[in-house]
Amino acid sequence: MPPLRSVCVFCGSRPGLNPAHAATARAFGAALAAEGWRLVYGAGDVGLMGEVARAAQSAGAATMGVIPTHLMTRERGKRDLAQLVVTEDMHERKKVMFMNSDAIVVLPGGAGSLDEFFEVLTWRQIGLHRKPIFLLDTDGYWQPLAALIRHIIDEGFAEETMQDYYITVPDLPALLARLRAALS
Template sequence: MTFSRSVCVFCGARPGQRPAYAAAARATGAMLAEEGWRLVYGAGDIGLMGEVARAAQAAGAATMGVIPTHLMQREVGKRDLGQLVITEDMHERKKVMFMNSDAIVVLPGGAGSLDEFFEVVTWAQIGLHRKPIFLLDTDGYWQTLMQLLNHVIAEGFADASLRDHFTAVADVAALRAGLRAALS
């Protein structure tokens, strides 16, 4: 399948506690296919990673998965993707995912998703890229993160412009609209 743009999705290798997280991951995967955008993600077939990938594939999206060798078994590396890249380490994984995407979307996730979010936001803050970054705030999942960032700003460790480097959206419809505007 041909694609016009690539969207990197960072998300959990676990499903989380709420069914809404998996539903949003599936809706995100389907939406990417409907828009003709390629999914670039961590290549796992478990948790929200598996949900977004299977939904994207089922709807006809092009897919690219990037996974380090040491996680192939743990994250059940998905081998039926359009493109599978196996890296030596996590740093290379993030770099390959970032370099092969036009926008970044962060779904609910754990420490890995937070690491990925903070890295791309930091890169934006210091002027290394201008790719749009979206937090999909399913059921208010990212509200405490946004409170923390407001605290960091209030305490003088970041400028208020930090908030300008990402957009929080409440649902997949708002995510679609934001991505369309950013990628047009």
């Protein structure tokens, strides 16, 4: 039997204003189950986090949530997951999520999602891992981030190779194709 593959999902604890983001989060949750992959995420039952988790659970995916104690109330920590890990702080949360995943997917989100993305990107840049990192660019959400990273490179604060450490995918079918290749 092949090993269980786990996908870490970083995303917003809010739904955002574009309904396409919530729809994509739900579709991705269901796709995780269809592929037989485990969802590793921030354990919240709000925003895009809640959407992806509820869809994954409803479709039968294994789920692992990781949440710091201080966010259990604010993010409505989801207690009906296959595995729930409560950490002391945000740093431990990110580390546990990362260590329990084979690939990272970043859906739309705010400052927390950016923090998570930049942490795993930095770890990749300095050689601490080789896990694939994907930005799901629903409706062009991550295009301003791509422009900022290009600007950082153009200004000499990062090597050109920084863009090789993550992959921006335009939609869910492209993401699933890339994940299948990465996790096979």
